[in-house]
Amino acid sequence: MARLIRESFAAIEPKADELAQYFYGALFVVAPDCRALFPIAMTTQRNRLLRALVYVVQMVDRPDDLAPFLRQLGRDHRKFAVVARHYDAVGVALIEALKRFLKEKWTHEVESAWTAAYGLIAKTMREAAQAETEPAAWTATVIEHRRLTRDVALVKVRTDGLLPYRAGGYVSVEVPQRPRFWRYLSPANAPRGDGQLTFHVRAVPGGWVSGSIVSHTRPGDVWRIGPSMGMLNVRPTSARRRLLMIGGGTGITPLLAILDDLSHWKRNPPVHLFFGGRRPDDLYALDDLHRLAMASSWLTVTPVTEEGALAGGDRGTLAHAVTQRGTWRNHEVLVSGSPPMIQATIAKLLAGGVELERISYDPFTID
Ligand SMILES: Cc1cc2nc3c(=O)[nH]c(=O)nc-3n(C[C@H](O)[C@H](O)[C@H](O)COP(=O)(O)OP(=O)(O)OC[C@H]3O[C@@H](n4cnc5c(N)ncnc54)[C@H](O)[C@@H]3O)c2cc1C
Ligand code: HEM
Incomplete structure (x- = not known):
């Protein structure tokens, strides 16, 4: 068939x-x-x-x-x-x-x-x-909007009623500037029970929605948000092993949510996170990650850039940098980023002997 x-x-x-x-x-x-x-x-x-x-x-x-x-x-x-x-x-x-x-x-x-x-x-x-018995969508009010870089904005919203989600998931969002144009975004924070979700949005050149979120969103705007989706997560039962996390661009956001979650656990598995982008500027969350790593003995962060060098960082694609650093056969692996980045990284990991069932990613992120 x-x-x-x-x-x-x-x-x-x-x-x-x-x-x-x-x-x-x-x-x-x-x-x-x-x-x-x-x-x-x-x-x-x-x-x-x-x-x-x-x-x-x-x-x-x-x-x-x-x-x-x-x-x-x-x-x-x-x-x-x-x-x-x-x-x-x-x-x-x-x-x-x-x-x-x-x-x-x-x-x-x-x-x-x-x-x-x-x-x-x-x-x-x-x-x-x-x-399904949960609502089809939740309304949420923007409570903060600020630029993290020239083209990435942080947007914090508070939902009316709790939207259940797991750290690592993504949701569909409709903003008032672009009615009926729903786009997926991944919360960068773990659920806290206060209905607050933080998003990191990069303005894509020529994009209908992302540019509007980055440039025209204001506190008080009311968004609609669909139910949580996605397969990427770490559960206490699956986290007995070491974790390898690989995030490209704003694909880092679900991994940030998972790290936020892990930082509240009593005992953490060791985590090695590779955060990649084309240029050093693209690694917009690197300072926060370095701060978290300083405070968390279980976390190691390696930046990876294709052009331009970063202190302590690797050069090349994420797929190349990660597999250069080890075989990772004894790790649970989480991969998040654009479909080509996910595909290339998983192919290299498999070639290096990592079993497919140890790799978590969202296989059908259709945009
Ligand atoms: C599971 C999932 C989670 C996501 N999480 C986030 C997130 O947390 N933060 C975030 O900023 N974005 C995230 N995205 C991407 C987001 O959903 C939109 O696709 C993106 O913001 C572009 O929307 P747009 O309406 O501006 O562009 P569109 O009008 O849909 O597209 C305009 C043009 O840009 C191209 N394009 C679309 N997306 C990209 C891209 N990502 N990079 C380069 N070119 C692109 C299109 O091919 C098209 O030519 C996620 C996507 C998925 C599938
Ligand atoms: C049965 C198989 C279907 C599949 C696999 C499917 C899948 C998808 C996916 C992946 C998207 C893009 C992501 C998103 O915006 O949420 C989408 C968008 C959409 N789908 Fe479906 N869908 C199906 C059926 C339907 C049906 C029956 C309707 C009703 C008419 C529908 C209406 C829409 C609309 C309105 C959009 C948004 C389109 C846009 O933004 O231009 N879909 N669909």
């Missing part, structure tokens, strides 16, 4: 933009009320849902990884006001669009594969959404 899906999609991938246009057209004909769920301006990111959909459907042969992610995604989709019948409409539009673009390659087998895979995915998401 997965092979048929991948091969058939590869044939039309160069036409993904046109496919997306047709898909949304079909969706809004089948279920016109769906239009209101999407941002008003869909020109630059027309294929956001479709891209995610196709990506997920192609992973249908990894059910063990996929199912927990889909349950989270289904619970999270309630924030869009997605209801059960919308899943049928999306399924119809997807099949219509594929059929139109695959033309003679649209065989009975291909149709069965896509229909079955989408059906499985939609069922898992829909059932998880229906079983």
Whole structure:
């Protein structure tokens, strides 16, 4: 099934933009009320849902990884006001669009594969959404906004009602400057029971939401925040071993939350953290990390930059620097950053003999 899906999609991938246009057209004909769920301006990111959909459907042969992610995604989709019948409409539009673009390659087998895979995915998401009793989203008021560097801002919010999350997770956020443009952010602090969440946001050039958060957010702004997601965490039972943490850019934030959590434990496993970025300026949290390491005998921090040197730091990519420093076979490993960084780092660790089950990361962080 997965092979048929991948091969058939590869044939039309160069036409993904046109496919997306047709898909949304079909969706809004089948279920016109769906239009209101999407941002008003869909020109630059027309294929956001479709891209995610196709990506997920192609992973249908990894059910063990996929199912927990889909349950989270289904619970999270309630924030869009997605209801059960919308899943049928999306399924119809997807099949219509594929059929139109695959033309003679649209065989009975291909149709069965896509229909079955989408059906499985939609069922898992829909059932998880229906079983959920927590709110679809929480409102949160911005209580602090300040720049950490030219392009990174710290934003602290307080939620109305406690949003349950585990250190290392991420949440989906909608800001008043960009209605209906939800983006994922990872809290940089462990839950404290006071509803406060701190985010570190880097303005991405040309980005719709991140630039607006960094430049235009003010105390008093009201955000909406979806339920916590993600697979990255350290539980007391899994932390008997030494920990290796590897964070690139703002990918450091879930690791900061985990360190915040660990710093309240009675006994800590030894932690070696590698924090990487292109240039020294990108390591915006390094001073705080050095301070924490000075106060915590269990923590070692190694900065890694691709260009420009840092005292006590390594040069190169994170994947290279980490594997140069040891084999890490006796460590639990947590990796967080961009998908290419995660992929490259895990590949090097596996080549160095670290077992995959010892490596935690968020495998499907679709943006
Ligand atoms: C699980 C998860 C956790 C995240 N946590 C954080 C976090 O804690 N802090 C944070 O600042 N961001 C985080 N992000 C990234 C964030 O969700 C947004 O993708 C990012 O802020 C860009 O959104 P935008 O609307 O500004 O850009 P968009 O309008 O979505 O994109 C504009 C352009 O920028 C490109 N682009 C998108 N994201 C990036 C990127 N990260 N780097 C370079 N180019 C990019 C796009 O390809 C596009 O060309 C996280 C993402 C995921 C998946
Ligand atoms: C069944 C399989 C589905 C999968 C795998 C899926 C996956 C995703 C993912 C990963 C995203 C991007 C992350 C995010 O913004 O939360 C997304 C966005 C979105 N999805 Fe879904 N989704 C599915 C079904 C649906 C359905 C049935 C609807 C209802 C019409 C829907 C509506 C949306 C909307 C409105 C967005 C935001 C799009 C944007 O910002 O442009 N999704 N989806």
